[in-house]
Structures are given as C-alpha cells and as structure tokens.
Amino acid sequence: MQTSRIKRLAGIWGCLGFLGLWANTANAGVFWLFDPKGVMADTDLYYMLVDVLTMGAIVGTTALLVIWFMWRYHKGKNRGSYHPEWSHSSFLEVIVWGVPIIAVGFLAYFAVRGTFELNPYDPTILTRVAKPAEKPVKVDVIATDWQWLFVYPQYHMAVANQLVLPEHRPVFFRLTSTAVTSGFFIPQLVGMIDVMPGMRTKNALESSHIGEYQGISSDYAGAGTSWMTFKTHIVGQEDFAGWVQKVQSSPTTMTEAQFNAFAMPYINVHHRVVYFSQVPSGLFDHVIMEVMHGKTWPVPPMMTENMVAYIQKQSAEHRD
C-alpha cells in the first residue's frame, strides 16, 4: 500500500470530519488508526477510506437532501408545492433501491478482497504482495490472567509483557490463552485477534518503522484486563540481535512448573517486564493440551472488591 497516499487521504478526511477536536490535539499521531506503522494496519486503513468515501458520498447526499426537503416543504413558508396524495413514483423506487444495491455491490467486492488480504492466518497482502525478503520471526503468544508471555521458539526464550521485533522481517504469531478469552491488538501495527483457551489462533505483521507502539488486551478477560497492556518495540535488525542476546543471558528461566506459577491471577499494575532465558520447546502446545484436559486457573471470589488491598497482598506475596 502507498502509505503516503493513505495518510494524505486520512488527513483530509479527518480534518473534514472532526475539525473541532482535531484542532485540539493538532497531532495526527494521537489517532493510532490513521497513523499505521505496518503493512497490516496500512491495509486496514486503506479499506476504511474506500468504505468511508463511498458511504460518505451517499449518506452525505441523503443528509443534504433531507435538510433541503425540510427547508423547502416547511408548512406556511410556501417554498415548495404541496401534493397531498403523492406517495408513489416508480422512477424514484428504482433510485431508492438501486443506489443502495449498487453501493453494497461495490463495497462487497472490497470487503471480500480485504478479507483475503488480511486473513490473519495467511495475510496475502504480507505473504504475496509485500513479500518481505528477510527470514520470518515466530512468536508464540500466551495470554494468562492477566499477563502476556511472548515465547520466541527460534531463540528458546520468552519475555513477559513486552514485545520486541526486528524491522523489515515478517512476524508470525500463534496465540492461545490459559484461562479465559482475551484479545491481541497493536493499533498501529495489526488488528485484533481473539486469544482463546484450549485453542490456537494466528496473526501476522510486518513493520519498517522503528519505534514503540502500544499493545492492548482488546477483549475483557476479567479484573486485570485494563492493566494487561504491553509495549511493542520495532528495532533495527542489529539491535534485535543484541536484545536477543540480552534475554538469553537472563538468569531467570521458565519450566512448565514455573509457568503454572506465572499463570496464576496477577494484575500487572506496575507494568512488570520479565526476561526468561530458557523455555521448553513445546510450552505453547503444552499449555493448549493442559487446558483441553481441563486445567483452569481459578480466580478467587471478589478478588478485586478492594483493589488497593489486593495489590498490597500481591506485593506481599513477592510476585512483583
């Protein structure tokens, strides 16, 4: 996608639509959806603009038409003539059915095309159109109540609550959850995908913009959801290699038993980031199998009825 063209369109449209508060923020960067930093988010924005411009033309015209009728046929103003019996016109019927049918037909083409291009399991926009030359990075995402564990199987390491990725390299995610359904969302890089216990979903992204992007748990997963955020860093390839070495030399390791402790309910109010240097190779599949065999991580009743007290308890247990 031609990022600059999209951004120009986004800017024009945004200015037209939201002049008032737009001036307040003055900075398009606040609108994460209009400021994509990766192939996937770029394409999402492209389809949004196609849809908004098409529908905006129709809805805007209709609104103007209604306002004009309201002005012209105001009783007592004698601007338009009154036809008390007029209630049918075959010509207009064709128009009122025809316009929506044509619009829906037109948009349906883009809808289907976009669905295939952005299919999270095999986004053709990434694998066939953008075709990054570099070797892909694989990341296994395990959502717990309420943390993110990002396992890098190629590097036998894992990081909690922070995602670091190299630029120009496609990234393929496999995602699952230990307890309940959550959502994986990095607004400037890739759209949402459900993260479900006992199941595996996929997603992918690619970015050529070095920077820090906000990751969000986009689906309500219980008390700790609001704090279940993570920062995504897109770094240069050399920086990435250095970072991998840093994680691999971390003294903290993770075994399956340690994972079970890690996955206990934990509210990440302090945005804790942990590096794990040793991770068993089959951890992701192990988690899915355990859930399928009935493992749960129960949440204590009324856990956050008093949040302050709960966080104190969490700290007292030395889990921070």
Place this chain on the structure above:
Amino acid sequence: MLVQLPGGWNPLLGRLALDQIPYDNPILAPLFVAVVVGTILLFGLITYYRKWGYLWKEWLTTVDHKKLGVMYIIIGLVMLFRGFIDGLMIRTQQVWANGPHSSGVFGALHGYLTPFHFGQVYSAHGLIMILLAATPLLVGFMNIIVPIQIGARDMAYPYLNALGLWITAAAAVLIMISLFVGDFAHNGWFGYAPIFELQYSPGVGVDYWIWTLQLTALGTTLGGINLLVTIIKMRAPGMTWFRLPIFVWTSLSANIIALTSFPALQVALGLVAADRYLGSHFFTAGFGGNLMLYTNLFWIWGHPEVYFVILPAFGMMSEIFPTFSEKPLFGYVTMVAASFAIAGVSWMVWLHHFFTMGAGPQVNSFFSVATMLVGIPTGVKVFNWAFTMYRGRITYSAAMLWAIGALFMLLVGGMTGMMLAIPAINYMVHNSVFVIAHFHSMLLVIVYAIFGSVIFWFPKVFGFRLDEYWAKVMFWLFTAGSALVFVPMYMLGFMGMTRRLDYVFNPAWHPYLEVMEVGIAVYCLSVLAFVVLLYVSIRDRVKNRAGADAWGTARSLEWLAHSPVPFYNFAVTPHVNARDELAWRREHGMDALEPERYVDIHMPSNTGMALYIGALTFVLGFGLTWRIWWLSLLSLAAIILLMIIRSFRGDDGYIITGAELERMEKEALRNRAQADGKYVSGGRGQVAGTAIAYGRNGASMGGDPFNSSRDGI
C-alpha cells in the same frame, strides 16, 4: 451439590448470608436507604389516599392492553433511568481513572470503582438498556397501539398479555435486587465464555444474569405470540393486509423475529446454567467444551434481537413522518418489503459480532456481505421517509423533531455500521469504543423514536397532549448530550481505545473523556426536562385536552377512537375502507360518524393470576440464584399449580350491554365535543358511495376478541 462452590451453603438459605449484603459499600448503602425510605413513603401515600383498591382493580389485575402497555412503558422508563445512571458511572470512572497519576478512592487504585464493581456496572448497563428498557418500551407501544390500529377490542390473549408484563416486571425486580443482595455478573451483557463459568465467576452475579435474562426472554416470547395472533386474527373488517399501518407491519416482522430467536437465547442460557449448576462442560475450555459455541448461540439470538428492537422504531417513525408531512407515506409497499427483508437478513449476519475469532476468509466474507445487505432495505427506508417529506407540508412539532433526530442518527449509525461490516476495518475497531459509539447511534434511533412516540401517542392514551415547549427543550438537550458523548467516542475509537476499561491507560485521551462527561451532564438536564415536561403537561391537562385526532392531520385508524381510548376501544367495530383510514374518512366526511345502534360487547374480566405467577417467577429466579432449592421447587410447583387452576377455571368475561355502551359513548362524545368542537351528530348514518363505516354487528374479522382467549394461555 454437583459443583464445588467457594464459600458456605446451607439448606435453608442456600448461599445467602449476611456478608452478601454490601452494607459497607459507600455507594450502595446510601442508595439502599433511599430506596427503603422512598418505598415506605410511596406505600404510605397510597394508604393515606386510600388508593390500594383503585391500584388493585385498575392496574394490578387489569388485562386491558392499554393499561398493560402503559405499565410496560413505565417499567421501561424506570429501567432506562437506571441504565442511564450506570452509563453515568462508567463515564465518570473513565474520565477519573485516566493515566497512571489519577487518584483513587473507595478501594480503587484509580477512580472510584474497583474492577469488581466496574464489570458489574457495565454488564448491568447493557443488559438493562437492551432487555429491560428498549424492549419493554417497544412492547408497551406495540401493546397499546397495534390493537387500536387494527380495530380490535383487545389483544388476542388478554390474560397472557398480563402474564408477559408481570414476568418482565419480575425480571426488572430481580436485577434491581442484585444491587443490594449479592452482586451482579461482570461478564458483559452478552456473557463471555468461559468467564461466566464457576472457576472465573464464583459469585452469584452470573446466576442473577442468567435468571434475569431467562425471565425477560420468557416475558417477551409470550408477548410476541400474543401480538402475532392479534395481528393475524383480530383485524377489523376491511383491514386487509395491505391496509395495515406500517407500525403494525413492523410489529409483525419484529415479533416473528422474537418468537423464532428468543428460544435460542433460552437454550444457550439453559446450557450455561447446566455448566454452573450441574457441572457440565458445554462452554468450558476443557473437557470437550466449546466456548465459541456459546458465542454463536448467543448472537444467533442477539443479532435478530437488534432488529426486534429497531423494526418497531422504524414503524413509529413511519407513523410520525406522514402525520406531520400531511401526506401518505411514500412507497408503502416497498416499506413493507424492506421491513421483511431486514427481518429475513437478520438471521444470516450473527457472525459479524466476532469476525476476530479467526474464522477463515470464506466464512468472514459471507457474513460480511450478508451484513452489508441489511444496508439496502435500511437505505430504502431512509429514502422513503425523505420522500414522504418531499412535496409535503411539514410541521415541526416535538414528535416530528424526535423522528427527524432518529433519521439523522440512523444515517450516522448506518454509515459506521457499513464500516464494521467489512472485516478489514472490523479488525481495527472490533471491541473498541468505536463499536460502542456505533451501536449507541443505532439504539439512539430507538430512543428518539420512542420519545417521539411518547409525545405522538400520549394524547391517545391519556386524552391530553404533552407540552410542546418542554418536549422541544428536552429534544435539544438530549441531542446536544448525544453529540457531546458520541462524537468524542467515535474519535477515541480511531485512537485505538478499547471498550470495558476500568482504568484508561493513555492520558492523551483525557480531553475526549472530559467532553463525554460534559455530555453526560447535558443528558442529566434532558432527564430533568422530561420530568418538567410531565409536570407541566399534567398541570395544564385541561388546556391541552385532545380530540380523537389529536394532531388534526393523523391518518391511521387509532385516531378514530376517542382520546383517551375507552377500555373497549371502539364502541362498534369500524369497517376499514382505505390504507390511511382516518385520512380517507376525513376526505369523505365520515370521520365524525356516530354508530346507528350499539350492540352488547363481550370483555375479558380482570384477574390477579398473572400478578401471582409473575411474583412467583421472581421468587423462583431468586431461589435459583442463591441455590435455595426448597424455595425454588416450592415456587415452581406453585406456578404450575396456578396455571392448572387458571386453565380449569378459565374466564367467561362479562357483557357490556348496548344500552350501557350508548350511555358511555354519549358521555365520551360530549367530552369530545368540548375538546375539539368539531364533533356534531350530523354525520349519523351517512355513507359515501359504497363505503361502510362500521362492521356488521360489531364483529371483527377474527370474531369476538375474547373467545380466542377463553382457555387462558
């Protein structure tokens, strides 16, 4: 016990214990005191003015569709207010708990609501607004207006009608009780699997949620059956299908949806209950359960439900636009076709509520295109309303303003709906506040249509018009509030803000959250304006007395009946000659006719049975929630027993003799003459051409309204 429950259980009180009463909660405890004082005051006043007998005879035991409809609407308005307060709490929490440096009180790290409470507030907000505010309000209007519009004496099953009302009331009481006894679900109004399973929601909140939903589903299904039979069987002579007012058509399509979709909800919830009470594994993540099965089942009901509430609102708009444009509705036949097209497509779109679950592109494409198809009939409707105004003579009365407001809301909601229908866009805004803003735009279409209808049909039910000035003040305040709340919400969606955040992590969003809070304050003013509107209108009710045709330009049959409509609706069943019957009669000088003779009419008797059964369903829901098995069994047995008793005893009803009817009609006509000065008895017996004014012997097409209800349910 088949499942492991945390905390105590005893045979007498189940899970109920003193520590389940949140008497130390700084928000709930004062509210509880206020509710108790208010209730005592209300009961005291009723006793002081000796109104218990009146209340019992005229309201609590009534089977009159208009009074039941009024009670539905009162429940709806009260719950609308409760839901609004929940919304206010959500907005206040988010504007307060924004950024890492925001303060916290009442045990919350940020803001004033802990996650435990915040989850309950938004879950209750959603459930209440959709099932206990919008639904009762619309069912109430259908109840009142549909029988009069088709010239029927009552609903097909008057007793069933009362039963539906009291079961809905029981659901409303059950969810209100959850404020003060125990807690409510935090799994969102639609319920996330597997978060509602015992391991992740060990409290009683989810149980309250299950049984409240079950009761509303039951009440609405009963109402749906009743309306369908009424529309099909009870039309006055001459009221052929293509003479039905559009509101009746939309009610028909909406209730077909209700009757066919609510069972899916009840099954889904039944399976959730099985998981929680019997330890089954339908929707758990493990042991072969499938949590997406729940999500599918829920939305197979949930999406048609959306059209169940929007279609009657479209019908209301279709009644208001022609009246105040002084012109028939443009494209009546296509309007009917569009309503049924929407109802039909509503079955094929449910998956668009979870495009992000990872279904293949083929599946997502199908549901995407199916969803966009809804835009076609909806677009047609918008154009038809626009062309109804075209070449018309538009009066900007308060009711018309609300209808126009609904039209513009629909444009906004439709535009954003077409965005959400495309998976490529949906991936970015699904579960963001953009979705919230979208469906609030759509639900505001309903709210606008409802307030328009309150103003439009109020004189028909109560005999006097609402004050135009205050109705307009309320309209503009409400519109300003809507703009201030939902424009920033759309923008926050584009900024990536997700929904259901107890703590809003990004301080950059603060200005927008503040504007929304201001909008909420303006909404509060519009609520005040509504109270003033009611007060002023009731004070000036003599001045605002309305004739049969309260607006002078009304078109459909209900405006032929007196205002207020007597309990028997039409003294003699009218014969329908045209699509816009009243407009036709006005043209032919037949709108002021008196019948030549009055015949006896057969009316259903009042019964307390519906109230008893409704109260028992509340006890059953409460017993099941707290797992008080003896109470649940006892109330269930009592319900079945009462049903058997009712079916054996039946109801023979009573007869209003022709003479009695003539006396009542004469008096009504005298009042009517004072009201609009138009009515003189000059039209007696006058017939224009082949037209007929009244049905033979007062018989309607389906015969005596009462006969079909003889066997109770």
